[in-house]
Amino acid sequence: MARRTAIVGIGQTHHCAKRDDVNGQELINEAVMSALEDANLTIKDIDAIVIGNMDHFEAINYVDGWSVDGSGAFMKPIMKLTTGGTSGMTIATAGYYHIASGFFDVVLAIGWERNSESDTTAAITTCCQPLIERDFFAGAIGPLAAEYTNYMKRFGATEEDAALVSVRDHNNALNNPYAHLRMKITVEDVMKSPMLCYPIKLLDMCPRSDGACALIYACEGKAEKIAPKPAWVHAIAGSRDFVYMGEPFQREEMFTLERASERAYKRAGITNPLKEIDVMELYLPASTTGVKWMESLWVCGRGEAPNLIRKGVFNMDGELPINPSGGPLATNPIGATAMIRVGEAALQVMGKAGDRQVPNVKTALATAFGSCSWSDVTILRDTKP
Amino acid sequence: MPEGKPEVLFEVIEKEGMLIQKGRIKVPYTWAAGKIASRFLIGLRDEKRIYGIRCPECKTVFVPPKKLCHQCLAQMSEWVELGDEGILETFTIVRYSEPAIHPVETPLAYGIIKLKGADTGMVHLIGEADLTQLKEGLRMKAVFREERKGNYLDIKYFKPV
Amino acid sequence: MERAAIIGIGQTKYEKEKDGIFAELVYEATSRALDDAGMKIKDIDNVVTISNDFWDGRTISCMAVADAAGCHGKDASTVECDGAFGAFYGLMRVLSGYNTTLVVAHSKVSEGNPRIISNAAFDPIYERSLGLDAISSSALQARAYMKRFGITEEQCALVSVKNHKNARNNPYTQLPLDITVEDVMKSPKLADPIKLLDTSPITDGACAVIFAVEGEAKKWAKKPIWVKGVAHCTDAYRLGERDLTYSTALESAARKAYQMAGIANPSHEIDIAEVYDAFSYMELMWYEALGFCGKGDGGKLIESGKTQMGGELPVNPSGGVLSAHSVLVAGLARIAEAALQLRGEAGKRQVPGAKVALAHGINGVCAQQHCVWILASEK
Numbered sequence: 001m002a003r004r005t006a007i008v009g010i011g012q013t014h015h016c017a018k019r020d021d022v023n024g025q026e027l028i029n030e031a032v033m034s035a036l037e038d039a040n041l042t043i044k045d046i047d048a049i050v051i052g053n054m055d056h057f058e059a060i061n062y063v064d065g066w067s068v069d070g071s072g073a074f075m076k077p078i079m080k081l082t083t084g085g086t087s088g089m090t091i092a093t094a095g096y097y098h099i100a101s102g103f104f105d106v107v108l109a110i111g112w113e114r115n116s117e118s119d120t121t122a123a124i125t126t127c128c129q130p131l132i133e134r135d136f137f138a139g140a141i142g143p144l145a146a147e148y149t150n151y152m153k154r155f156g157a158t159e160e161d162a163a164l165v166s167v168r169d170h171n172n173a174l175n176n177p178y179a180h181l182r183m184k185i186t187v188e189d190v191m192k193s194p195m196l197c198y199p200i201k202l203l204d205m206c207p208r209s210d211g212a213c214a215l216i217y218a219c220e221g222k223a224e225k226i227a228p229k230p231a232w233v234h235a236i237a238g239s240r241d242f243v244y245m246g247e248p249f250q251r252e253e254m255f256t257l258e259r260a261s262e263r264a265y266k267r268a269g270i271t272n273p274l275k276e277i278d279v280m281e282l283y284l285p286a287s288t289t290g291v292k293w294m295e296s297l298w299v300c301g302r303g304e305a306p307n308l309i310r311k312g313v314f315n316m317d318g319e320l321p322i323n324p325s326g327g328p329l330a331t332n333p334i335g336a337t338a339m340i341r342v343g344e345a346a347l348q349v350m351g352k353a354g355d356r357q358v359p360n361v362k363t364a365l366a367t368a369f370g371s372c373s374w375s376d377v378t379i380l381r382d383t384k385p
Numbered sequence: 386m387p388e389g390k391p392e393v394l395f396e397v398i399e400k401e402g403m404l405i406q407k408g409r410i411k412v413p414y415t416w417a418a419g420k421i422a423s424r425f426l427i428g429l430r431d432e433k434r435i436y437g438i439r440c441p442e443c444k445t446v447f448v449p450p451k452k453l454c455h456q457c458l459a460q461m462s463e464w465v466e467l468g469d470e471g472i473l474e475t476f477t478i479v480r481y482s483e484p485a486i487h488p489v490e491t492p493l494a495y496g497i498i499k500l501k502g503a504d505t506g507m508v509h510l511i512g513e514a515d516l517t518q519l520k521e522g523l524r525m526k527a528v529f530r531e532e533r534k535g536n537y538l539d540i541k542y543f544k545p546v
Numbered sequence: 547m548e549r550a551a552i553i554g555i556g557q558t559k560y561e562k563e564k565d566g567i568f569a570e571l572v573y574e575a576t577s578r579a580l581d582d583a584g585m586k587i588k589d590i591d592n593v594v595t596i597s598n599d600f601w602d603g604r605t606i607s608c609m610a611v612a613d614a615a616g617c618h619g620k621d622a623s624t625v626e627c628d629g630a631f632g633a634f635y636g637l638m639r640v641l642s643g644y645n646t647t648l649v650v651a652h653s654k655v656s657e658g659n660p661r662i663i664s665n666a667a668f669d670p671i672y673e674r675s676l677g678l679d680a681i682s683s684s685a686l687q688a689r690a691y692m693k694r695f696g697i698t699e700e701q702c703a704l705v706s707v708k709n710h711k712n713a714r715n716n717p718y719t720q721l722p723l724d725i726t727v728e729d730v731m732k733s734p735k736l737a738d739p740i741k742l743l744d745t746s747p748i749t750d751g752a753c754a755v756i757f758a759v760e761g762e763a764k765k766w767a768k769k770p771i772w773v774k775g776v777a778h779c780t781d782a783y784r785l786g787e788r789d790l791t792y793s794t795a796l797e798s799a800a801r802k803a804y805q806m807a808g809i810a811n812p813s814h815e816i817d818i819a820e821v822y823d824a825f826s827y828m829e830l831m832w833y834e835a836l837g838f839c840g841k842g843d844g845g846k847l848i849e850s851g852k853t854q855m856g857g858e859l860p861v862n863p864s865g866g867v868l869s870a871h872s873v874l875v876a877g878l879a880r881i882a883e884a885a886l887q888l889r890g891e892a893g894k895r896q897v898p899g900a901k902v903a904l905a906h907g908i909n910g911v912c913a914q915q916h917c918v919w920i921l922a923s924e925k
Contacts, residue, residue, distance in 0.1 A: 020417040064910070068783045073780050090624065118413065119413055238621050242612070243609060371606050449672050476689065495676065497690075505784065537672045538675050
């Protein structure tokens with residue numbers, strides 16, 4: 001039986017395009033110290049550590065061992081997890097299981113990336129099967145563009161609907177001191193920005209960032225002593241149902257997000273997500289996904305999302321605020337991005353989200369996306385499961 | 386059409402009906418050293434000096450230096466000039482050749498040298514030495530390259546004195 | 547804490563160069579583990595795969611094996627460490643609400659250049675440019691250890707002789723050899739004091755282990771092998787910051803695992819051990835940190851014969867890592883072999899009457915990280 005586990009501390013760096021004033025271990029340490037300070041703990045209170053990034057962005061093998069100076073892992077147990085874009089949530093999830101299983105009481109989870117250190121597209125391309133995909137594949141954006149073109153055709157969604165998502169997230173980021181891109185923009189700004197891959201334009205796409213995020217998990221019994229309002233983990237579910245880049249696009253729906261959210265809702269006892277969830281931090285790699293994927297979170301029917309977006313349902317003052325932090329469109333250190341979703345969701349539940357706080361959050365949801373369209377979902381609440 | 390040989394996109398080997406495709410991952414990287422490592426590397430390049438750093442809590446002097454003490458997780462800022470001599474703690478003579486990573490031809494020797502004033506050992510190459518006469522306890526001295534660029538190999542090697 | 551057991555084991559044959567792609571190796575090991583347990587893939591409710599992006603030559607290495615590992619429709623995760631560590635994560639998940647966890651590791655060391663890949667573990671800002679790799683760095687550790695305690699190359703060679711001989715009883719392993727100490731001493735020098743026959747080979751392979759929570763374990767075909775203790779620990783990163791002559795990280799992990807398992811006197815209470823002997827000297831070092839003998843007495847222990855087949859505490863009846871080294875898989879294979887021993891299914895390599903086994907995995911340069919498992923045939 002799983003022990004009840006909560007997030008009791010969150011730390012992150014001030015994400016930006018390039019942190020060339022610090023090396024990787026130092027960047028990690030900033031997030032670690034920030035999380036420890038947030039929880040009013042020292043490294044001595046940490047029983048185990050989990051860490052990850054996407055290897056080929058920094059070309060450091062055995063990052064767990066390398067990280068010791070920054071992560072504080074000396075003479076402690078540390079292990080590394082990596083699953084592409086979903087890594088941040090994979091690592092956060094591991095933090096949870098380290099405790100839920102009963103082996104450890106207080107665990108530090110670290111996600112980090114220094115995307116400035118490499119050619120992002122060149123590194124991502126190595127995920128393609130060498131014999132049948134690698135020489136032809138062109139990066140993450142192509143499939144997302146094709147997905148939205150199809151969606152526009154089927155349901156009459158527009159480029160402006162995607163632009164509304166971009167405007168929402170970028171403007172939300174103005175309230176987030178940690179966000180990389182903090183820009184006041186309009187739909188017109190998005191529409192005029194350079195076309196990358198039709199219909200996705202520059203301001204529709206997530207940036208590459210350098211940054212780190214650290215979460216501290218604690219077991220029931222200790223969590224309540226560490227944080228006045230811990231963010232309790234109620235459900236975690238994932239779907240990695242595809243292997244080749246072409247597979248997900250045989251389906252018109254965002255298959256993995258539907259399977260993962262279904263399972264997570266069942267585990268958390270949620271039947272009407274639009275009503276029962278107070279805030280969502282979604283891994284949106286492009287604004288277009290902020291339109292199309294909403295139906296896959298079961299907050300509306302097929303093709304209905306543009307209507308909700310145009311009505312402002314997902315804005316800060318709407319019924320279900322999405323990405324108060326600005327989301328990945330504002331900040332994207334890939335190995336950390338999914339963990340930042342969990343961390344931001346936790347901040348909302350704990351009432352510590354400062355200027356980006358949504359009032360009265362009881363239930364928060366975070367998602368992760370990556371690889372060939374894999375999804376993970378985490379649900380946090382302010383009450384124990 | 387440019388003259389000369391056509392560019393080979395794939396190199397495929399066939400072995401008993403199975404195809405094997407050769408490839409090489411080439412992704413360019415730039416690694417930021419951070420302030421502490423930068424100071425150390427600049428010390429090698431511009432001053433031909435080796436600097437260590439001392440932890441304010443456990444007082445360990447580390448070389449090469451780093452910002453954080455792994456034992457205390459404390460930030461370090463107290464620089465210690467170490468001189469260029471030390472004792473050989475352990476070594477090995479490498480006899481296989483791997484040009485992709487070896488900076489010099491084999492046989493080559495690595496050693497861990499405890500510089501005078503340091504509490505940690507420095508791993509580096511050994512040069513100007515009769516490799517059959519290497520032993521623990523030898524006094525070693527750093528030899529700097531003529532042309533230095535601000536990297537770890539600005540020290541060419543340590544030689545026995 | 548609830549109890550959990552190993553209920554399924556599958557290994558491919560470990561070979562120098564296997565024809566299958568990663569997914570095929572994973573499918574083979576997974577299928578064997580399922581058959582072993584009498585299960586179908588639908589009986590598995592979550593999966594942990596183990597792979598490394600460098601060794602696989604691709605980012606998101608877990609992507610290539612997701613279907614072969616049966617991840618479809620299930621929660622799954624991926625650990626990028628030696629399999630012994632990944633298996634620990636699988637164990638955690640099965641103790642947190644899942645009924646069964648499949649853990650599967652793979653690597654094809656033959657497909658990459660191990661020197662470049664292991665060189666990438668070194669700090670790009672400092673030591674990487676020296677061109678150190680797994681062999682040359684381990685040689686520094688070997689020499690430091692041997693010098694401090696007067697361990698001889700011949701004593702290390704005894705490990706190679708023992709393990710390659712044991713390998714003759716293991717149908718899965720790669721290098722069963724009938725060699726002598728003289729053969730090892732005469733084998734080509736790689737990085738002094740490490741010679742070719744002191745070194746593990748290049749190996750392709752995969753291994754799968756299925757864990758079940760106590761209430762589920764008895765449903766399946768095989769006698770459950772209970773996990774009594776497991777722990778891991780990490781040393782400092784830089785070689786110059788570590789005591790290369792003795793592994794305090796292994797001592798710490800072992801102490802924790804022994805405590806969990808209620809073991810006070812390891813060399814008497816453990817019947818068989820599978821340890822990670824990437825190099826011959828390492829087995830001697832691990833004897834000491836595991837408490838099988840005193841500090842510095844690893845050479846004496848191998849000479850005593852106690853760790854031979856038929857001795858008081860046989861170590862590496864499978865032939866160990868010296869006989870097959872599929873990186874990342876090898877630690878999981880140690881767990882698999884230990885479990886087979888406790889089931890009484892180890893065939894010609896069986897240690898008679900084995901009831902308590904130790905399995906060990908390492909990760910990182912000069913075994914910076916260690917993971918220790920204690921398994922038992924009784925609860």
